[in-house]
Amino acid sequence: MQELILLLLLGCVLYFYFSKKDTRNAVRDAGRGDDAKADDIEFYEKQNVLFVSDKNSYSKTFEKEINNGLPHFNTLRKYSASGAQGRDYFGVKLAGETWLFPVSQQDLKEVYSYTNLGGPVESMPFRQAVGYAPKGVPFIPTSKHSKDIRKSLTPIFHSDWMEVYFGHFNRAMRDMVETWKKNSGSKRNIQKDILDMAYDSAVYSLIGSKLDVNVPYHGMDGVETIHIKDCNARTMLDFSKHSATDEFSHDRNFRNNSKDKHCENLCKNMETLQEALIGLVEARVAEISNGAEKKKTIVDAAIGLVLQGVLEDVNEGVQNGWAILNGAHLSCGNALTAALYYLLRNPKSLEKLHGEIKDELFEGKDISLDEIEAIATHAKLHDLDYMSYVIKETLRLSSPLYGKAMKVKEDLKLKSGFSVRKGTIIYPNNCVVGVSENIWKDPLKFVPERFDPESSYFKLPNGQKRESITWLAFGAGPRACSGDNFSMYFMKLGLVYLLTMLKLELIDTFKGEGYFYWIHENEMFVKIDQV
């Protein structure tokens, strides 16, 4: 009888242990992310994927990179530039999820083709940036609604709105060049000047006038009152620093609920910017309802789209306006600065580009500052091949955005034979793919010729054809950047002004391998001389 009781007791204990173990596993698995499987690492290692850093979690490396002033995923970038041979993917574990970073061109086209609406791969909106732009197109999943917004916004960048915008841009460039000329011989922080110039023209295109207001900025040293453009730039920088945590990667509401002081400040700054933009739009709506004439501005275009029912409400109009403003201010301003940086470091490329502008655009004539606007048209700039190569090479080495990640919704076997599990995140990250030694010869060198079909650099290092999709500065597929045409024009025109009207000498303060402006606030010094 005693044995029977003991057996019953043992049975109860075992039953209790195993039923709780299931619960514990379920809880642990739930914490691990939607569909991640415990043996993902083994599954992918068998397919020759290299898990770098601490293979169970990239989080510490991620935080260290940012704290040391390096770009996100810089560790992967380094491996990609020397250590990618024979591999198609690198892997990391982040917030319990498995992330694959392509380092060859093998599956790129196919994976992007699956991101079409309803496809088995979901392009992930910039989900961590759910601050003052929670609804704009980069932040919403691919849906009929996002497609409709894109369909309505994209033609704007090919319309006469572009002419109006570039009218403002030409004027802002002339003002900046005049100021620099007056300060000839001095050492100048040109990143700040270029960003200010980009802001001025961007804001004109947003509302049709200047916007010079000061707002409170919450930083770790207290509250400062600063220009709204500096608040925007600093907030984006703070955002990119604080987003390198496990929590941020995993939970889109983390920032809003966190008691962390950095996050609290970030929320306050984002709110300030959101309120400012909403205020602007509301003021414009009031003007329009009082009979004001329509202007060729982003805000008026957005209000028009709300009236047509393409955008849900004015708030959504604000979010899209913000995305465009940020693209034209920070992405384009920083990309133009980066192009100058690489050119000044590579005098042969600078000379070649200078020659192309002089011979082909200016047709050998001496052109004055005031004549550039009429000569450097969109069509003429389009024909300058070397100029395009320089810009592509700049964005390959140092692009303002890394591109969007994508989540695999069902188990997939790709044409190459590579199997991907449901729940895996594939991230063709421009910072990593852009320097893969499988794709680019001398990947960390600035060689604009690599985009010239006649150059030996045009092909893969093994001599085979390089697919054009390997250049991912503007992303690819249905969620690619809608401002690519605009941005190329911006950078080309900016370079024409800066290279032909001034002589610049770089005072190089960077210690690292490249120019990563999203972590070096306002830091590029140049000595300026008149031509």
Ligand code: HEM
């Ligand atoms: C040099 C400047 C720029 C670069 C390098 C850049 C790069 C990018 C990249 C990599 C993406 C993600 C693409 C993907 O998911 O595959 C993106 C998205 C986007 N960009 Fe840009 N961008 C720039 C400037 C601009 C400008 C000036 C605008 C607007 C005028 C703009 C508007 C957008 C929008 C709306 C999206 C989201 C598209 C969507 O999710 O459907 N960008 N950009």
